[in-house]
Amino acid sequence: MVNSFKFRQLEKDNYSKARTGYFETDHGVVETPIFMPVGTQGTVKAVNQNLLENELKAQIVLSNTYHLYLRPGAEILEKAGGLHNFMSWKKPILTDSGGYQVFSLAGLRKLKPDGVEFRSHLDGSLHFFTPGKIIQIQRSIGSDIMMALDECVPYPCEYDYAEKSTKLTSNWAILNKEAFENSKPIYGHNQTLFGIVQGSVYKDLRQKSAEDLVKTGFDGYAIGGLAVGEPADKMYEIVDFVTGIIPENKPRYLMGVGRPENILEAVERGIDMFDCVMPTRNGRNSNLFTSTGVINMRNAKHKDDFDPVDSDCGCYTCRNFSKAYLRHLFNAGEILALELASIHNLFFYLNLMKQIREHIKKGDFSKWKANYILQITYDNKKHQED
Amino acid sequence: MVNSFKFRQLEKDNYSKARTGYFETDHGVVETPIFMPVGTQGTVKAVNQNLLENELKAQIVLSNTYHLYLRPGAEILEKAGGLHNFMSWKKPILTDSGGYQVFSLAGLRKLKPDGVEFRSHLDGSLHFFTPGKIIQIQRSIGSDIMMALDECVPYPCEYDYAEKSTKLTSNWAILNKEAFENSKPIYGHNQTLFGIVQGSVYKDLRQKSAEDLVKTGFDGYAIGGLAVGEPADKMYEIVDFVTGIIPENKPRYLMGVGRPENILEAVERGIDMFDCVMPTRNGRNSNLFTSTGVINMRNAKHKDDFDPVDSDCGCYTCRNFSKAYLRHLFNAGEILALELASIHNLFFYLNLMKQIREHIKKGDFSKWKANYILQITYDNKKHQED
Numbered sequence: 153m154v155n156s157f158k159f160r161q162l163e164k165d166n167y168s169k170a171r172t173g174y175f176e177t178d179h180g181v182v183e184t185p186i187f188m189p190v191g192t193q194g195t196v197k198a199v200n201q202n203l204l205e206n207e208l209k210a211q212i213v214l215s216n217t218y219h220l221y222l223r224p225g226a227e228i229l230e231k232a233g234g235l236h237n238f239m240s241w242k243k244p245i246l247t248d249s250g251g252y253q254v255f256s257l258a259g260l261r262k263l264k265p266d267g268v269e270f271r272s273h274l275d276g277s278l279h280f281f282t283p284g285k286i287i288q289i290q291r292s293i294g295s296d297i298m299m300a301l302d303e304c305v306p307y308p309c310e311y312d313y314a315e316k317s318t319k320l321t322s323n324w325a326i327l328n329k330e331a332f333e334n335s336k337p338i339y340g341h342n343q344t345l346f347g348i349v350q351g352s353v354y355k356d357l358r359q360k361s362a363e364d365l366v367k368t369g370f371d372g373y374a375i376g377g378l379a380v381g382e383p384a385d386k387m388y389e390i391v392d393f394v395t396g397i398i399p400e401n402k403p404r405y406l407m408g409v410g411r412p413e414n415i416l417e418a419v420e421r422g423i424d425m426f427d428c429v430m431p432t433r434n435g436r437n438s439n440l441f442t443s444t445g446v447i448n449m450r451n452a453k454h455k456d457d458f459d460p461v462d463s464d465c466g467c468y469t470c471r472n473f474s475k476a477y478l479r480h481l482f483n484a485g486e487i488l489a490l491e492l493a494s495i496h497n498l499f500f501y502l503n504l505m506k507q508i509r510e511h512i513k514k515g516d517f518s519k520w521k522a523n524y525i526l527q528i529t530y531d532n533k534k535h536q537e538d
Numbered sequence: 539m540v541n542s543f544k545f546r547q548l549e550k551d552n553y554s555k556a557r558t559g560y561f562e563t564d565h566g567v568v569e570t571p572i573f574m575p576v577g578t579q580g581t582v583k584a585v586n587q588n589l590l591e592n593e594l595k596a597q598i599v600l601s602n603t604y605h606l607y608l609r610p611g612a613e614i615l616e617k618a619g620g621l622h623n624f625m626s627w628k629k630p631i632l633t634d635s636g637g638y639q640v641f642s643l644a645g646l647r648k649l650k651p652d653g654v655e656f657r658s659h660l661d662g663s664l665h666f667f668t669p670g671k672i673i674q675i676q677r678s679i680g681s682d683i684m685m686a687l688d689e690c691v692p693y694p695c696e697y698d699y700a701e702k703s704t705k706l707t708s709n710w711a712i713l714n715k716e717a718f719e720n721s722k723p724i725y726g727h728n729q730t731l732f733g734i735v736q737g738s739v740y741k742d743l744r745q746k747s748a749e750d751l752v753k754t755g756f757d758g759y760a761i762g763g764l765a766v767g768e769p770a771d772k773m774y775e776i777v778d779f780v781t782g783i784i785p786e787n788k789p790r791y792l793m794g795v796g797r798p799e800n801i802l803e804a805v806e807r808g809i810d811m812f813d814c815v816m817p818t819r820n821g822r823n824s825n826l827f828t829s830t831g832v833i834n835m836r837n838a839k840h841k842d843d844f845d846p847v848d849s850d851c852g853c854y855t856c857r858n859f860s861k862a863y864l865r866h867l868f869n870a871g872e873i874l875a876l877e878l879a880s881i882h883n884l885f886f887y888l889n890l891m892k893q894i895r896e897h898i899k900k901g902d903f904s905k906w907k908a909n910y911i912l913q914i915t916y917d918n919k920k921h922q923e924d
Binding site: 193194195197198199200201202223224227228231232238239240455456458468472473474476477480481483484486487488490491492 | 579580581583584585586587588609610613614617618624625626841842844854858859860862863865866867869870872873874876877878
């Protein structure tokens, strides 16, 4: 692979697999462990690019191949000079391959050895994704990190189906790699490709999948097919198992995860990268993350509470506005509510990652993590009793 | 009246009644002619306060007594220390009295000599607004400029009804003034009160109304009951007539107006202050104002147009994003579309006012105005043909 992508480990925790590091792309350096705000359609919902960069200090955002392929389409993105130009975002972008969306969102899927046929969730039109096609679209997008096409199976999943599916994903991974090596970036900056480990909750399948992918060889390894309904303990077990197989000198990305406590547990098990719609989606649904648990801004008890959402928080929302004002905005159906809540929640997530990196560096990650989880889960219980 | 409100005229146009000036409040100075972004419920829709102040350089915003009274209510606003604190806005605020909303939005109105009974458009609850009550609520809000309670009649309106209504508004104006003089600001900053001239499209009624109000005496005079469906020429005629009666040394405010060409014509006829939902509402409906007319961002022709909305515009939207990206955001139902469109349109309006002030100062207002209107209306015709 000819590309400029580099991953370096820095500090390692003495008591767990947690680690800090960074990776380099042509659009800049990203410190790990990192959380990637989700900009599915080329925009992080309700948060503009200036806030994302200068207020939230987001180091990388995630966008989605399936969605961008359907709208605005690869042709428009190419004419725009790629997604960075199109959305006016100068920092790194990772694109999910769309595998997850094809299997969760699109209609009438027909799985074939060389790809997947599906109908657009927007207009029912028929499309066919192959590993080669997915690379081609991500070349048009120009994402710094591209993801391989995989089949994401639901939970629970019969062993036999999971086994067949994992084989398919391994075969596709080889085709993805070939398509990557036989194509070039369009916009003058390098792109790299990550593989996705599948295998449902079956350790032998996860092991086979991880070994297959490592044999094919990628610049980073994602764990897919988790956070799809399985118990959290099962997710942690699989994460711990897979990070024991994929190489230490490559970044490890747990896709679509998750709640703050999920992220902390996964970092402890060696994960470097995360993405999740939770901070923005829950924010738009008036649920705000704080260092003492989640609060629902629509709750009547906030109506004359003139404290910020979180007194310890330094975000734009907490620096300027009260819970009473936010409750009013949600109550009145005002768009500003969605923005202020999304800003706060993304700040919370990105600040959580910053604290994680600091505590790994300081050497007290595991102890700090345990207290942190106790605090947010204890208070969540308290909030639920209100 | 004991208050710190001061209005000063600066330059006068040689060929029309257009003039520049400024007024002072305890929250700062406002240059006139001015456009006030509308923040009905204590937020300018889709635009946060930081953008409003630092990106758009808004000098004053308008909010609404009827809406704030119903939600969050005067009690919450008092506990918050007034609307400035509640919404975190340090510059001046003008509040409309709610007269217009009672007569356009609320249900089951019952007009009485001492006030108006109505049902909330939110929950059907019964309320009674009197001139005294309206002042009291605006004391709780703490707006720098309060508006008197008036009856706003629809267009067309029978002469007899308009006559009766104008008398009522004049009587209420006296009661408003008394309530104002018999009450005090709550939050340590001064507030002032403007009267509202009514009289539909009947010049003799407009004259009587203006004379009544001047006799009562206010720090500023608004013209209400226009832009309610009458032809534009009729509106200009009434504006011209009324600005000939109300004193030159007080600011004149044309309520709820309007399109850029309406504002230009009204400035020429001596108006100093404007408010309108058009820049934000039309923006949210994908209609963007430009120096060459209005464009609809949903139009398919913009899909691969990578120029900004207006190449001459210096707003955040035009500095960073293309028409193709905005079209994509509108098409995809993204919240960012609403923000970027609202920013652009408000910037356009505030920049229009800045140009108006500069050209009055420079002495070429009328000539510049005529060309400007030709440009935007010529191109609007062109756009409509697309």
